[in-house]
Amino acid sequence: MRVYVAGHRGMVGGAISRKLTERGAEVVTRTHAELDLSDQVAVRDFFAAEKVDAVVLAAAKVGGIHANNTYPAEFIYENLMIECNVVHQAFKADVRKLLFLGSSCIYPRAVAQPMREDALLTGVLEPTNEPYAIAKIAGIKLCESYNRQYGTDYRSVMPTNLYGPGDNFHPENSHVMPALIRRFHEAARDGVSEVAIWGSGTPRREFLHVDDMAEASLFVLDLPLDVYESNTEPMLSHINVGYGEDVTIRxxxxxxATVTGFTGEIVFDASKPDGTMRKLMDSSRLNAMGWKPSVVLENGVKETYQWFLEQVAAPGQPAMAGH
Structure with missing residues (x-):
């Protein structure tokens, strides 16, 4: 089976590629330099030449709150272009099976917790990442629309906050987990006595290891069509993928701090914004189909920190890694 993984250099795409290879699939990849997914003609020519059997669409422009606030035009434009080109050209090349990876930010800001799939489009989005969220919602609806009109088998999974080897540890554009790992590592290395963190520390977040996300993605991709359709709806086809538990930022x-060896004081600056107070996915639909995560948070953080030490913090290594 030939599977094109778009975004294989990213954290999730890389993990999915590894899992596919372990299963004996032939993984087809292209770097951004080799294939610009925002170029419609280039994407068309790629699909015409490669004759793949399935697609995993993990490519996206991603970033944290700062990046989303600073570059909203890039976030909505690039993600819309990637989705439209890959989904449409896959269809034109008669690829019947596709998996689209979304994000938990598709759900309204003020939504009942844990977040169920049917909460989609029921309220106002979080303003700081609205352009990115709209693009991801469009991707879900793109897949649903091709399924309805053309009978394709295009599925969508919505992960919670992900972390693990291959994450982006950029000092400004990373998400909360890699940002904390880098800050505490540097504080411990430099003998800093105090680390200040924005907000009160009370917001709760859910974290899923990227290897669990890769397993869940392939689990959904491999589901028999009748099983998938019996657990979804034509206009509500996406499936949440979460860890099932959340923790406070504190x-x-x-x-x-414990994993990185930081022994100083952790200070929370309550004058800074907390953001959404809780973001927990309701993954009961996926759990009922037979999938559950296996990587415990503490073990996952230890593994991620070890990867950071070897790939990012080691002498001679670049200051960031990942996407």
Whole structure:
């Protein structure tokens, strides 16, 4: 089976590629330099030449709150272009099976917790990442529309916050887990006595290891069509993928401090914004189909930190890694 993994250099795409290879699939990849997914003609020519059997669409422009606030035009434009080109050209090349990876930010800001799939489009989005969220919602609806009109088998999975080997540890454009790992590592290395963190530390977040996300993605991709359709709806076809439990930012910071060896004081600046107070996915639909995560948070953080030490913090290594 030939599977094109778009975004294989990213954290999730890389993990999915490894899992596919372990299963004996032939993984087809292209770097951004080799194939610009925002170029419609280039994407068309790629699909015409490669004759793949399935697609995993993990490519996206991603970033944290700062990046989303600073570059909203890039976030909506690039993600829309990637989705439209890959989905449409896959269809034109008669690829019947595709998996689209979304994000938990598709759900309204003020939504009942844990977040169920049917909460989609029921309220106002979080303003700081609205352009990115709209692009991801469009991707879901793109897959649903091709399924309805053309009978394709294009599925969507919505992960919670992901972390693990291959994450982006950029000092400004990373998400909360890698950002904390880098900050506490540097503080421990430099003998800093105090680390200040924005907010009160009370917001709760859910974290899923990228290897679990890769397993869940292939689990959904491999589901028999009748099983998938019996657990979804034509206009509500996406499936949540979460860890099932959340922790406070304070608890996360204390865990990362312990793992990185930071023994100083952790200070929370309550004058800074907390953001959404809780973001927990309802993954009961996926759990009922037979999938559950296996990587415990503490073990996952330890593994991620070890990868950071070897790939990012080691002498001679670049200051960031990942996407």
């Amino acid at each position: 608890e996360l910071a204390q865990l990362v």
